[in-house]
Amino acid sequence: MNFRTFMAMLGRDAHVARRNAIQLTFQTLLQPMLFVFVFGRVMTASGLMNAQYKALLLPGIIALAMVMSGTWAVTMPLISEFQFTKEIEDRLLAPMNIEWLAVEKVVSGMAQAMAAGMVVIPTAWLVMGGVTFAGTHMLLFVLIAFLVAGLSATLGLVLGCSIGQQHVGLMFSMVMAPMIFFGCTYYPWAALSKFPILQRVVLINPIVYASEGFRSALVPQSPHLALYAIIGALVVFDSVFLLFGLRQFRRKAIS
Amino acid sequence: MQVGIRTEGLVKEFQLAAPMGAPRKKKSDAPKAKVVALDGLSLEVKPGEIFGLLGPNGAGKSTTVGVLTTRVRPTAGRAWIGEHDVWQNGVAVKRLIGVVPQRPNLDFMLTAREILTFHGAYFGLPSAERRKRADALLDEFKLLDRANDRPIGFSGGMMQRLSIARAMMHDPEVLFLDEPSAGLDPQTRLLLTEMIRRYNARGKTILLTTHNMEEADSLCHRVAIVDHGKLIALGTPAELKRSIPGGYVVRVQVDEITDAVVNALRALDGVSEVRTTGTALIDVYADRGGTLVPDVVTAVTSSGRVIRDLHIAEPSLENLFLHHTGRSLRE
Numbered sequence: 001m002n003f004r005t006f007m008a009m010l011g012r013d014a015h016v017a018r019r020n021a022i023q024l025t026f027q028t029l030l031q032p033m034l035f036v037f038v039f040g041r042v043m044t045a046s047g048l049m050n051a052q053y054k055a056l057l058l059p060g061i062i063a064l065a066m067v068m069s070g071t072w073a074v075t076m077p078l079i080s081e082f083q084f085t086k087e088i089e090d091r092l093l094a095p096m097n098i099e100w101l102a103v104e105k106v107v108s109g110m111a112q113a114m115a116a117g118m119v120v121i122p123t124a125w126l127v128m129g130g131v132t133f134a135g136t137h138m139l140l141f142v143l144i145a146f147l148v149a150g151l152s153a154t155l156g157l158v159l160g161c162s163i164g165q166q167h168v169g170l171m172f173s174m175v176m177a178p179m180i181f182f183g184c185t186y187y188p189w190a191a192l193s194k195f196p197i198l199q200r201v202v203l204i205n206p207i208v209y210a211s212e213g214f215r216s217a218l219v220p221q222s223p224h225l226a227l228y229a230i231i232g233a234l235v236v237f238d239s240v241f242l243l244f245g246l247r248q249f250r251r252k253a254i255s
Numbered sequence: 256m257q258v259g260i261r262t263e264g265l266v267k268e269f270q271l272a273a274p275m276g277a278p279r280k281k282k283s284d285a286p287k288a289k290v291v292a293l294d295g296l297s298l299e300v301k302p303g304e305i306f307g308l309l310g311p312n313g314a315g316k317s318t319t320v321g322v323l324t325t326r327v328r329p330t331a332g333r334a335w336i337g338e339h340d341v342w343q344n345g346v347a348v349k350r351l352i353g354v355v356p357q358r359p360n361l362d363f364m365l366t367a368r369e370i371l372t373f374h375g376a377y378f379g380l381p382s383a384e385r386r387k388r389a390d391a392l393l394d395e396f397k398l399l400d401r402a403n404d405r406p407i408g409f410s411g412g413m414m415q416r417l418s419i420a421r422a423m424m425h426d427p428e429v430l431f432l433d434e435p436s437a438g439l440d441p442q443t444r445l446l447l448t449e450m451i452r453r454y455n456a457r458g459k460t461i462l463l464t465t466h467n468m469e470e471a472d473s474l475c476h477r478v479a480i481v482d483h484g485k486l487i488a489l490g491t492p493a494e495l496k497r498s499i500p501g502g503y504v505v506r507v508q509v510d511e512i513t514d515a516v517v518n519a520l521r522a523l524d525g526v527s528e529v530r531t532t533g534t535a536l537i538d539v540y541a542d543r544g545g546t547l548v549p550d551v552v553t554a555v556t557s558s559g560r561v562i563r564d565l566h567i568a569e570p571s572l573e574n575l576f577l578h579h580t581g582r583s584l585r586e
Binding site: 093 | 325326327349352356358361362365378421
């Protein structure tokens with residue numbers, strides 16, 4: 001690997017992200033925030049929902065915001081740069097093995113997912129009008145955040161190198177929407193116990209482990225998936241998506 | 256250090272998947288079309304040479320550039336830039352080459368200056384050097400006044416100039432230009448020709464593809480004519496033009512074409528072919544130009560027709576291509 005080239009490409013992505021920061025923030029954070037306001041504030045203040053729901057909702061919202069922004073940050077540029085503007089070609093011709101360009105995209109997506117997480121936590125806290133957590137595991141929280149950022153960016157790599165430009169809309173309605181709604185983002189996994197088949201099926205959805213992971217770190221006293229299962233699943237999803245994404249990237253880059 | 260280019264028996268076949276919804280019985284007999292883009296192409300470009308790949312659309316020119324610039328993996332055969340095998344030592348090759356693509360692929364998220372400075376950064380140039388070179392190139396390519404704009408609103412010619420500036424940014428030893436003059440106005444084309452000559456004068460090797468005869472003729476030291484992925488002819492433009500019999504074309508415009516006038520022209524000494532276009536244009540292919548004119552005049556007037564216009568075309572690469580393939584380059 002050529003470290004200077006790699007860093008220059010990271011610099012380029014950071015430069016572009018800075019330039020589009022406001023747009024990116026609204027794009028990825030507005031929807032989760034609206035959800036937080038309606039369910040975390042309106043529903044709880046009106047008494048329709050238990051105030052404890054706030055603490056169960058926030059971890060899911062962090063997972064959702066991180067996955068959305070990290071995936072978006074990798075997928076959308078890859079789709080347009082590979083197929084439409086071809087602007088990635090300049091970087092494919094830089095003196096570095098092309099796989100490292102895919103890795104660079106993942107690192108840059110992880111950074112953007114982390115940034116989204118960092119923005120969403122205080123904002124959601126404010127919008128909900130305060131949440132109290134007891135017994136938060138800070139170190140576990142950082143580990144989960146890192147794995148979820150990796151998940152979002154590697155998923156972005158797979159989608160960005162597999163989906164045609166004409167299918168972007170379909171991707172959001174057919175892939176992202178079900179993943180979000182069956183990703184235990186708005187409810188804990190334990191809440192699905194009344195639907196035993198669905199409760200098993202959603203386990204193939206990586207977002208489940210992201211949401212449950214943040215729940216296990218922020219509200220450990222509430223029921224959640226076993227910690228070893230969460231971390232194990234996230235590591236496996238990260239690695240599989242990375243390897244598959246690299247393969248798809250190679251196929252796209254070289255004809 | 257001057258660097259040459261060599262290919263040996265390059266073959267590239269593309270599998271085209273059938274479009275979605277195409278009729279098929281089983282998945283396994285999905286109709287697949289195989290396109291042979293390169294069919295055993297061997298070339299050698301000398302260090303410091305301006306080399307032209309000439310051929311019609313679909314001849315395999317861009318695929319050849321793709322293979323030599325690490326973007327297309329050949330089905331068979333090998334290619335070298337200098338001493339480096341393109342497929343075993345891709346990173347070393349990428350350091351030596353600069354590429355101007357057929358369609359501009361500029362980074363639309365960056366400004367013109369940033370496109371150059373980031374490109375320099377990818378190649379490890381120090382920051383002060385990047386800025387200096389970027390400004391010099393922007394000035395040279397007359398883009399300084401738009402340096403802080405994004406290329407999204409640039410004209411085709413400006414994008415092309417910026418693409419070339421970017422390819423020169425890391426001062427590569429070998430410059431590839433894929434159809435550099437396609438769609439350019441005459442003024443930009445002139446600037447481009449001058450830039451290519453000036454870059455070559457510094458000892459750099461240049462490979463360009465074109466289907467423009469005049470460009471290949473005036474700019475290239477040597478030209479390879481390719482069609483259907485095969486090498487048809489190779490040499491200096493002058494050598495190539497000398498190699499064809501009947502390389503002259505006398506174009507006559509008459510008041511009306513009749514069988515009599517065509518037959519009379521066909522019967523002339525040294526005429527290999529007579530073709531008519533529309534109702535008044537006759538192309539006479541022959542092995543002589545000026546000396547044929549009196550005979551043409553006699554043949555036409557003795558058939559009772561009147562000459563409106565007459566033009567002699569010297570042997571050209573266009574005629575050469577026609578000679579070898581039976582097709583015009585522009586078809």
